[in-house]
Amino acid sequence: MYRIVLKETLATAVVKMTVEAPYVARKAKAGQFIILRVHENSERIPLTIADYNREDGLITIIYQVVGKATMDLNNLEEGDFIHDFVGPLGKPSEIEHLKKAIVVGGGVGCAIAYPVVKALAEQNTEVFSVVGFRNKDLVILEEEFASHSDKMVLMSDDGSYGTKGFVTTGLETLLEEHKDIDCVFAIGPIIMMKNVSAVTKKYGVKTVVSMNSIMIDGTGMCGGCRLTVGGETKFACVDGPEFDGHLVDFDEAQSRNNIFKNQPVHNLEEDKDCRLLKEIENVK
Amino acid sequence: MSNNIQRTHMKLKDPRERITNFQEVALGYTLEEAKLEASRCLECKNKPCVAGCPVGIDIPKFIHEIKASDIDKAFEALSEYTSLPAICGRVCPQETQCEALCVRGIKGEPVAIGALERFVADNHNNVLEVVPQESKGIKTAIIGSGPAGLSCAGTLAKLGYDVTIFEALHDTGGVLRYGIPEFRLPKEIVDREVNALKTLGVKIEKNVVIGRSLDLKDLEDDGFKAIFIGTGAGLPRFMNIKGENLLGVYSANEFLTRVNLMKAYEAKSDTPLYLGRNVAVVGGGNVAMDAARSAKRLGVENVYLIYRRSEEEMPARREEVEHAKEEAIEFKFLCNPLEIIGNEQQYVSGIKCIQMELGEPDANGRRRPHEVEGSEHLIEVDNVIMSIGTLANPLIKTLGIDINNRGLIETNESGRTSNMAVYAGGDAVSGAATVINAMGAGKQCAYEIHKDFMSKREL
Numbered sequence: 001m002y003r004i005v006l007k008e009t010l011a012t013a014v015v016k017m018t019v020e021a022p023y024v025a026r027k028a029k030a031g032q033f034i035i036l037r038v039h040e041n042s043e044r045i046p047l048t049i050a051d052y053n054r055e056d057g058l059i060t061i062i063y064q065v066v067g068k069a070t071m072d073l074n075n076l077e078e079g080d081f082i083h084d085f086v087g088p089l090g091k092p093s094e095i096e097h098l099k100k101a102i103v104v105g106g107g108v109g110c111a112i113a114y115p116v117v118k119a120l121a122e123q124n125t126e127v128f129s130v131v132g133f134r135n136k137d138l139v140i141l142e143e144e145f146a147s148h149s150d151k152m153v154l155m156s157d158d159g160s161y162g163t164k165g166f167v168t169t170g171l172e173t174l175l176e177e178h179k180d181i182d183c184v185f186a187i188g189p190i191i192m193m194k195n196v197s198a199v200t201k202k203y204g205v206k207t208v209v210s211m212n213s214i215m216i217d218g219t220g221m222c223g224g225c226r227l228t229v230g231g232e233t234k235f236a237c238v239d240g241p242e243f244d245g246h247l248v249d250f251d252e253a254q255s256r257n258n259i260f261k262n263q264p265v266h267n268l269e270e271d272k273d274c275r276l277l278k279e280i281e282n283v284k
Numbered sequence: 285m286s287n288n289i290q291r292t293h294m295k296l297k298d299p300r301e302r303i304t305n306f307q308e309v310a311l312g313y314t315l316e317e318a319k320l321e322a323s324r325c326l327e328c329k330n331k332p333c334v335a336g337c338p339v340g341i342d343i344p345k346f347i348h349e350i351k352a353s354d355i356d357k358a359f360e361a362l363s364e365y366t367s368l369p370a371i372c373g374r375v376c377p378q379e380t381q382c383e384a385l386c387v388r389g390i391k392g393e394p395v396a397i398g399a400l401e402r403f404v405a406d407n408h409n410n411v412l413e414v415v416p417q418e419s420k421g422i423k424t425a426i427i428g429s430g431p432a433g434l435s436c437a438g439t440l441a442k443l444g445y446d447v448t449i450f451e452a453l454h455d456t457g458g459v460l461r462y463g464i465p466e467f468r469l470p471k472e473i474v475d476r477e478v479n480a481l482k483t484l485g486v487k488i489e490k491n492v493v494i495g496r497s498l499d500l501k502d503l504e505d506d507g508f509k510a511i512f513i514g515t516g517a518g519l520p521r522f523m524n525i526k527g528e529n530l531l532g533v534y535s536a537n538e539f540l541t542r543v544n545l546m547k548a549y550e551a552k553s554d555t556p557l558y559l560g561r562n563v564a565v566v567g568g569g570n571v572a573m574d575a576a577r578s579a580k581r582l583g584v585e586n587v588y589l590i591y592r593r594s595e596e597e598m599p600a601r602r603e604e605v606e607h608a609k610e611e612a613i614e615f616k617f618l619c620n621p622l623e624i625i626g627n628e629q630q631y632v633s634g635i636k637c638i639q640m641e642l643g644e645p646d647a648n649g650r651r652r653p654h655e656v657e658g659s660e661h662l663i664e665v666d667n668v669i670m671s672i673g674t675l676a677n678p679l680i681k682t683l684g685i686d687i688n689n690r691g692l693i694e695t696n697e698s699g700r701t702s703n704m705a706v707y708a709g710g711d712a713v714s715g716a717a718t719v720i721n722a723m724g725a726g727k728q729c730a731y732e733i734h735k736d737f738m739s740k741r742e743l
């Protein structure tokens with residue numbers, strides 16, 4: 001059992017939790033994730049390691065409430081326990097050699113992008129961030145990005161905060177200004193990563209995307225997380241989650257993520273907490 | 285005379301009832317049945333059957349004790365060679381191992397050795413007074429809690445070592461838990477074995493992935509003097525045909541993990557499983573049978589089992605095939621998938637197959653199947669479960685020990701890897717094999733580890 005030591009709401013239905021998980025904290029690196037199971041009968045779901053503290057054995061996750069598992073997680077409070085919590089899983093981001101990079105984060109994907117920015121900053125890579133949100137209420141980690149980036153561009157779809165427009169607009173401006181970018185990291189909704197990859201392809205800049213395939217074990221045993229990269233089958237949990245954005249079959253990945261969407265998997269009507277989900281639907 | 289007695293088969297649940305639930309199919313012997321079956325054993329002097337058992341159980345000896353109604357003694361006889369008799373009695377491919385060499389099989393049916401083993405394991409009253417040897421204060425680590433890891437842990441603990449098992453998943457047992465379904469191997473039995481280890485003082489750390497959470501160096505730093513790796517096979521194979529990433533195509537591992545480990549068949553489980561009315565399972569091994577029979581129990585109307593050779597070549601256990609047939613699994617032999625077809629929403633709608641025929645035997649005497657021209661046909665299905673084997677566990681590569689070109693761990697005959705302090709066994713070394721082989725390897729490595737320490741002490 002893994003104790004929650006801190007819980008903090010960052011934006012509507014976006015919550016940060018810090019959890020005691022010494023085995024994970026010992027080895028965690030940017031780009032890796034954990035898999036947790038809230039209760040004995042819960043699903044296993046993956047969440048990125050947003051931050052870690054090796055000395056105290058603590059791991060921070062940031063999740064968006066989108067369905068049953070994340071809602072159950074959100075019903076736990078400080079001092080409560082998460083049933084299972086395993087990691088770090090996946091390969092760490094490959095960043096050592098980079099001199100100048102851009103990190104693009106979209107929505108809750110910023111939680112996944114932030115540790116990459118932080119790690120880049122800590123090794124003195126010159127790093128620009130482009131973060132995008134649907135609207136002002138959904139902005140998260142603004143200060144964190146700002147303080148670790150040489151420059152941060154904040155975009156919102158509706159113009160309610162920062163610059164109006166999609167992240168690709170902010171990214172293109174940066175790519176025009178800086179012709180010596182070694183790598184672009186794009187982390188967010190699949191459609192965003194697809195569009196970012198299309199832009200960077202034009203500029204011939206290497207692009208790394210983080211794929212959020214549906215996972216169970218996270219050890220390469222089930223094959224559920226498979227995706228097509230450069231015509232080959234890869235397993236996101238062991239070969240990724242980061243892949244070359246110019247090679248990923250995003251349309252297939254998008255479709256595979258929807259497998260359970262049209263299925264009567266769990267009955268939200270019966271759930272007393274569906275109020276929160278409705279709230280999120282409204283925000284969307 | 286015992287020569288005239290026919291083999292007693294275990295009673296089975298009615299197929300119509302059993303496809304409605306996940307309860308165990310074979311019911312096990314009563315004492316009378318067990319004694320009757322035991323009476324068929326001739327207690328052959330040269331014990332041909334023993335040569336067929338990978339761990340060399342003294343079969344006539346344990347059967348002799350059943351004849352004498354001393355089930356506890358029979359259990360002791362078994363325990364000398366196996367630590368998982370309740371499991372192996374159920375899932376061993378007995379018909380190709382011990383029973384294949386039983387002399388009673390020459391002119392009739394062999395003695396039901398597996399069923400008798402199961403009977404003893406289920407019915408003894410031995411509260412095994414395991415007095416572990418005095419603690420040696422030597423820390424040993426076991427990676428993976430499948431049959432290889434469990435038996436290595438048990439053996440080391442009994443020898444007085446301080447044992448910790450590290451398991452990647454949230455539950456123990458490996459394939460015994462996530463692969464083999466409840467209706468063939470009740471999880472209660474796996475729990476019993478694991479609890480017995482805990483009684484012996486074995487510590488179990490779940491949710492720790494070696495190669496990610498910890499590596500071998502960390503274990504050494506933490507004071508572990510010997511390490512056993514039993515991480516299993518893992519990585520599922522696919523056919524690399526068109527449509528394999530459509531929605532509703534699962535590997536058998538994914539499907540069975542959702543069903544068994546995550547208990548998707550129970551209402552209280554949150555793990556989703558999308559299954560339509562018609563399901564194709566591709567493959568012909570035990571795993572394919574388990575997938576097909578599980579699908580049936582989850583309410584699928586038509587389960588097709590697609591296998592590219594003929595029934596004779598099918599590697600699955602005879603018993604499983606018979607049970608599958610009774611449960612109305614529809615076998616499509618000599619049938620090979622060419623492509624999986626999807627609908628506009630990218631869900632599976634069918635599987636295109638071609639009919640095969642067997643050619644002349646090749647150098648190995650195996651008749652290779654050829655496609656029959658113009659025999660392409662479509663089977664309408666909502667799901668396809670790929671059950672065509674596994675490849676090596678991909679995390680093994682990161683451990684820094686030698687692996688072969690199949691990705692399996694290299695060991696010498698005593699199970700030692702390229703790292704002096706590290707042993708390995710089970711599917712991680714042999715590739716997908718059997719429970720009894722994994723168990724045997726785990727045990728052997730435990731004795732080798734013990735030998736290492738004993739010889740060090742003598743220096």
Ligand SMILES: Cc1cc2nc3c(=O)[nH]c(=O)nc-3n(C[C@H](O)[C@H](O)[C@H](O)COP(=O)(O)OP(=O)(O)OC[C@H]3O[C@@H](n4cnc5c(N)ncnc54)[C@H](O)[C@@H]3O)c2cc1C
Nearest residue numbers: 045046047048062063064067068069070212213214215257
């Ligand atoms: C490597 C990785 C890192 C991730 N990091 C984060 C993160 O830091 N913060 C965050 O909010 N989300 C993250 N996710 C997504 C998160 O796992 C899903 O939002 C969560 O599983 C939803 O579960 P649910 O039951 O609440 O929602 P559901 O209603 O069950 O599903 C909503 C959507 O979540 C996805 N999903 C559902 N089950 C799984 C599963 N078992 N594995 C993966 N995706 C699933 C599907 O796209 C689905 O359509 C990550 C996913 C991956 C693969």
Ligand SMILES: Cc1cc2nc3c(=O)[nH]c(=O)nc-3n(C[C@H](O)[C@H](O)[C@H](O)COP(=O)(O)OP(=O)(O)OC[C@H]3O[C@@H](n4cnc5c(N)ncnc54)[C@H](O)[C@@H]3O)c2cc1C
Nearest residue numbers: 428430431432452458459463494516710711717718719722
């Ligand atoms: C569906 C199915 C049906 C089968 N039916 C039969 C049968 O009827 N009869 C028979 O004899 N055999 C059968 N087998 C084969 C048999 O189950 C295996 O040969 C046997 O389980 C191998 O044992 P093992 O201990 O080597 O590995 P596994 O049982 O695979 O256990 C390995 C364990 O290691 C864990 N692990 C993996 N990587 C790591 C890591 N990096 N860190 C920590 N832990 C890790 C895994 O999670 C797992 O728990 C079947 C297999 C399957 C899949």
Ligand code: SF4
Nearest residue numbers: 337372376381382398
């Ligand atoms: S362990 Fe398996 S092979 Fe050995 S005697 Fe028992 S059933 Fe036969």
Ligand code: SF4
Nearest residue numbers: 325326328333386387
């Ligand atoms: S070969 Fe058959 S009859 Fe002979 S000892 Fe073995 S089990 Fe008994």
Ligand code: FES
Nearest residue numbers: 218220222223237
């Ligand atoms: S999650 Fe099972 S193989 Fe990746």
Ligand SMILES: [Mg+2]
Nearest residue numbers: 043067068069
């Ligand atoms: Mg869910």
